[in-house]
Amino acid sequence: MPDLDDDHTGARIKKQRKLARLSQRELADVIPYSYSLLNQVECGARAATLDFTAAVAKALRVDVTTLTGQPYVTELQQDRLTALVRPIREALDVYDLGPDPEQLVRPTPPLVAAADGLCQAVRATHLRVAASDLPGLIHELTTAVWRAPCTELWQALASTYRTAHDIAVKFGYFDLSSVALDRMAWAAERASDPCLAAIRQYMRALVYFREGEYIIGRRLISSGHGLLLQAPADARETMAVTGQLHLGATVIAARARDSAGVKNHLMQATACATRTGDAASIHWLSFGPTNIDLHRMSAAVEIGHYDDAVSQAEKIEIPPGLATSRRAHFYIDRARSEMEVGSTEAALKSLVSARRAAPEQTRYHPGARETISGLVRAARRTPETLNHMAAWIGL
Known part of the structure; x- marks a missing residue:
């Protein structure tokens, strides 16, 4: 089993918490997670999920990247990507x-x-x-x-x-x-171009989603919808961008533990997809019925309903034409859920699928890296495949 050093998200959380002069109890009191989980993450017994990390970053008033260690410069240098x-x-x-x-x-x-x-x-x-x-x-x-x-x-x-x-x-x-x-x-x-302007607001919203600032994220989604009022309402392009804004709002609502918001935005996105059909090529948003299913599963992951997420993942059929980046994201979300429900072999298999589909994206995805770290910590005996995955991310 690889040695676990202090270069992991939990150790960085501990360092930033001490710099803020907070005890574990004091930090746990201002995040929507338990003292027990915070203690386990800091000592390396549990993986720091993306939602947990975002909540801690917001409470400590630091960037999420301060806690995740991004960019992963050593690996980027090894892959000769920093020069780009x-x-x-x-x-x-x-x-x-x-x-x-x-x-x-x-x-x-x-x-x-x-x-x-x-x-x-x-x-x-x-x-x-x-x-x-x-x-x-x-x-x-x-x-x-x-x-x-x-x-x-x-x-x-x-x-x-x-x-x-x-x-x-x-x-x-x-x-x-x-x-x-x-x-x-x-x-x-x-x-x-109001559609491009709206897509930009969607992307800004995801920035705030990563940082745990869900109120601002929702305001940006609303701003995107407002910009689309300048576009032809019945145009397929407008419908696809509208639907994608609702999908962005879906995962933001899930992180905010707003189940009603998740349901509403999924319903609105589905209504758009009914009119557009598969509109994956419109602005390369991958919008369509399959992407709605993937966001429904992602929402279950973000809200912590891991059993539901695994059940949904088993029923999703990935079409051959789905963007590779989206397919890899699906496998990473699936792996995280499988790890959380104790299906470690299935989680490792999903991570291997993500790596095969999109090696560069998977290697630098903080969710994939934390899941690999979590599997290593949970394993009494590390399978050879997991050893290779751990070494691959620099663990």
């Missing part, structure tokens, strides 16, 4: 400099296609390829849109900023993801 981050950061910083006189620019159609291709690459979890190609495309689109502004180019630029956000989140650089979302708002406004 700085060019993205620099590309995001040239938005207001006008055209680059030395930049060669392709015609609009291939630029738009390239931006769409990067969105598709992220959903296919080809993160290294997308991160490598992204800075050059941002530079090219920025020059193109300054030379000959048009709606298509502004939309494409907003799309590349969204891709920057997605990559930054998956690599654990949340400061960079916030910059990317600001740039996305800047481009979406110039594109006069």
Whole structure:
């Protein structure tokens, strides 16, 4: 069994709690979790779930990444991914400099296609390829849109900023993801595209969801719905974005232990999906009936109904066309629930499935890492597969 050192979420919680001069009892009194669970997490006997970590981060007034240890720099360096981050950061910083006189620019159609291709690459979890190609495309689109502004180019630029956000989140650089979302708002406004603006609010809401700020998250979802009032109400695109906003609100309500809100938002999303059908390709949101089933299961996970989540997971049939990123997320959620109900072999199998589907995404997903750590702590004898998984995440 791998040795468990102090480099885990529970140890970081303990360190930040002591810096805040709080006892375990005092911290437990201001989070919706028991003293016993806090004690077990700090000593490494239990995994720190994402909802637990978010609640502690909010109570201690620190970023969630302070507790999770993101970005996982050692592993990123091993995978030679850290070198891809700085060019993205620099590309995001040239938005207001006008055209680059030395930049060669392709015609609009291939630029738009390239931006769409990067969105598709992220959903296919080809993160290294997308991160490598992204800075050059941002530079090219920025020059193109300054030379000959048009709606298509502004939309494409907003799309590349969204891709920057997605990559930054998956690599654990949340400061960079916030910059990317600001740039996305800047481009979406110039594109006069309410759907893109609403998607940006959806993504901002998920940022606050990760940080445990559910009231702000709900306000952002509401703001997204307000922006869609400027879009054609009956358009399939509008319906798909509306439905995705409701799915975002579903997991936020689950974290806030609002069962009525979960039920209401799932009902609203289902009504949208009835009108759109499978709309996975619209803004690469993966919206449709399958994504609703996946969010229903995720809501059960977030609200702590693990038996229900496992039962739902066993009934979900993943279609071949579902985005790889979404499929991997499903396996990670399933693994967490299986671990919580004591089905450790099933949890390990689900994690292996997530790794096979999306190795880069899974390696840097805090939920996957905590579940692997939890399985190691729970095992009397560590199976060889689990040993490999633990070593893979740096445990």
